[in-house]
Amino acid sequence: MRLEDVSKVYGGGATAVTALHEVSHAFASGSFTAVMGQSGSGKTTLLQCAAGLTRPTSGTVSVAGVDVTGLSEAELAKLRGRRIGFVFQSFNLLPALTARQNIALPLRLARKGAIPDRVAELLVRARIAGLAGRRPHELSGGEQQRVAICRALVAEPDVVFADEPTGNLDSASGRDVMTLLREVVDDLGQTVILVTHDPAVAVHADRVLILSDGRIVDAIDAPTPDAIALGLAVNGRRE
Template structure:
């Protein structure tokens, strides 16, 4: 549960991101403001080209905005060197992607331990096993990705993202490559990480059912937040808002 005196996990203030220059310049984000409070689950939706992925990349420190400010866990990203930004991401940011991005040659346990080792920290005894147990895969610790189903691989990816106890976990279409049952398992894990551990989750998705697991939904169009649903919202209501947005109908 987030508290009023807790600073947001991530804040974007008048963020603009342009690619290219002159007449060929493309504005992916246009003076966008967004706050992601600690301990909340936010879904980000919008038509193709609306700026969803660019928002995620700027908010996570994977890309730098052309203008505006990004703050992650109280630290301004503006002006950080690449080395300092890399350290910040390793310590305070987790990632889950549609394609899993596990290292094929490593076991599930070794994949989960990887962020700790990259940060120069040896995992404590039982730390990795405990994370795998949280996602229901303690008995698969020695299996490589090729020996796991897609849903199991994504659960390993979630354990890997959470092992550092990051300030925020970014999920980019985390159920996009999964069957319905596996997708439900992944969404349940993300929801539980918020409810049980106060994790902050920001998820880009096109799926109204996935978005219905969030505390709120932000709708993007033309690089700006143009609509928002706060509080529990069902997939049908989210689908209607999405359809209106794609049709260019004002909210």
């Protein structure tokens, strides 16, 4: 997918706030990118524009060769259902459904076939096959997030967006989630774009983009904790 000169301005006149400023970046298919930056840097807005959740003020966003910015709301909804997967900090599982049913839901809504095989494959990959019949309240936070990742993957999207997917998890559960995301990139060729504030999460990515004041100010390939810490420090992040 690709962003070309994407800007996002909220408000107008003297109160206008530019959240993104002419951002251009190509995300290679089968790559894992983490987006970092201080609060207000534009990282969440970048994710929302890239995923078609928010329309940019100017510029273009392309997913699988489709210009997302030119689509109607109905066309956007259809594209998100077919080509884009989402993982959020809150798991957003339906409490009345089992893990298996939550994962299968996108396929059932799209009336696609081969549901049992695809769901079973993902349950095994996420190491939660033995929990398939449990409802969300019977699962730990880490288990719920792995169910949510399987749900994001079940329709075989072109790209998966993850917004602070470990934010509500302890460190051990967070590592399990990141191991799974790393595996789906390496083994399935999935494209993953992740927003995080945590360098321990970002090191799982192939590349880290650092945003400041709505611009990409650094790109770190094969990131290490030291390289990320230096990049954030140079670009003014203090937490």
